Amino acid sequence: MHELRIALALVDLAARAAAEAQSGRVAAVSIRVGPLSGVEVESLRSVFPMAAAGTVCADARLEIQSEPLRVYCPRCRAPRDLPDITPIQCPICGTPTPILLSGRELQLDSIEVEDDVPADR
């Protein structure tokens, strides 16, 4: 269940960023995940509320953008998106290539924060 560790790290980063932005409530957390990141998106989704409970992220939506698995084909001299996680080879000419351009991402892109409503209003 390493997704829980990852969710905890994510909530920690988001909470710090919210504090820096002087907000007490995070409405959304947007992340980017590649197919070779080692993270199962559905597992992450299911443990996120557990990690967020009791924090400023408690009610936050988790928005996950999947990154393509993109390699550089040395033969075509072009970037190629792979339709499947394996084989890691050019889908056009079939040349195997270890050069990954994207696919390992596990990134916090942004958070959406809400400003606290002043108590006298």
Added chain:
Amino acid sequence: MSPRIVELRTRILKKNDEVARTLRARFADQGTFVVSLVSGPGAGKTELLQRTLEALRGTLRVAALVGDLATENDARRLSASGAPARQIVTGSVCHLEAQMVADALAEWQADRLDLLFIENVGNLVCPASFDLGEDLRVALLSVTDGEDKPLKYPPLFNSADLFVISKVDLSHAVGFDRSAALRALESVRPGATVLEVSARTGAGMDEWLSELRRRQADKRTER
């Protein structure tokens, strides 16, 4: 209430990556070559490591850290090689993280090392995302695992720099399809070196040991 977007663009495992970077800098400074081992449970990491430590400890200063959810069994097995070995008990955590390595090393009054091995928790999923500051990540595929394991767990196998097919002495008994395994490894990590080893009989051990010696020496000259 007015919503605002705060752009961050930061690695989620930034903290782990920072600790790993610090470790890597320290290892570079000390001239320690660091090899981590990953595989599913029972692929033979500890056996390979035990034989490796025995073979290298005469000529190189070697040591090992080994992660498991529970028990100190593996550290005991590795200590039998005569090299220093230390257990990292992870509790409920299914993988090692850079901080666990840093903590284990901080408690350890080990002399400067030429080669440090880090045996990860036996798990084909969780260790993939965590950088430990190693120079070389070795994934084991045992002949009893099944040839298609790399295709079932691409992130972990793709994160490795070198492959060891282990327990090759059992190939015939289990009907291991060597070319299917090689195809699977090539499919998931094109171009990576594959070594075929039996720690028990010693088959392929020379190639494995000279690969380690060569890479360790290369790191020395880079300093």
